[in-house]
Amino acid sequence: MIDLRRGFTLIEMMMVTVLVGVIMAVAIPFLRKPNEAASVDSAMNTVAAMHAVAKSVAIQRGRTAWLVLNASGSTAWVVVRKAGSSTTVDTVGKVENLNARFGVSFTTNDDSLTFSPRGIGMDAGTVTMVFTKGSNTDTLTATATGRLVR
Numbered sequence: 001m002i003d004l005r006r007g008f009t010l011i012e013m014m015m016v017t018v019l020v021g022v023i024m025a026v027a028i029p030f031l032r033k034p035n036e037a038a039s040v041d042s043a044m045n046t047v048a049a050m051h052a053v054a055k056s057v058a059i060q061r062g063r064t065a066w067l068v069l070n071a072s073g074s075t076a077w078v079v080v081r082k083a084g085s086s087t088t089v090d091t092v093g094k095v096e097n098l099n100a101r102f103g104v105s106f107t108t109n110d111d112s113l114t115f116s117p118r119g120i121g122m123d124a125g126t127v128t129m130v131f132t133k134g135s136n137t138d139t140l141t142a143t144a145t146g147r148l149v150r
Contacts, residue, residue, distance in 0.1 A: 033134075036136040039102040039133045040137070044129075044138060047069075047129065050078055054092075054113065055115050058116065061080055065078060066113065067112060069110070069113070074106060075096060075098065076098065077095040079092065080092055104132065106129050106132065107130045108127060109127060119146070120145060121147070126143050127142040129141070
């Protein structure tokens, strides 16, 4: 006689499905944290690179340059004073939208970092930028002389 009862029962299939669901419910939050931390790091690295560009442009062109920080729009960009003008500026590079690119928002205690034609910071005090995505938060500080500290 041939046994036709091969395979899994409905109860066994339901138990496996429930176990997989419970494991996924526990694992998904742990898998999201590294992505959020990487996004915050990437946004900080982008602002640090723009900081270096602002210093370099100030030195290369021999003019005042700014790293402009718009926290309400989560954007940052570099501008430099045009030659022979005291009010007109050129944008160097592109405007970085940190929220669109990394999903990160940031707050800051100042709206710009200023660099002299020698590449030295000209701000009165430290500028603190706090980057946030989800539960991940990190801080980038620019000293009055223009040095970045993580």
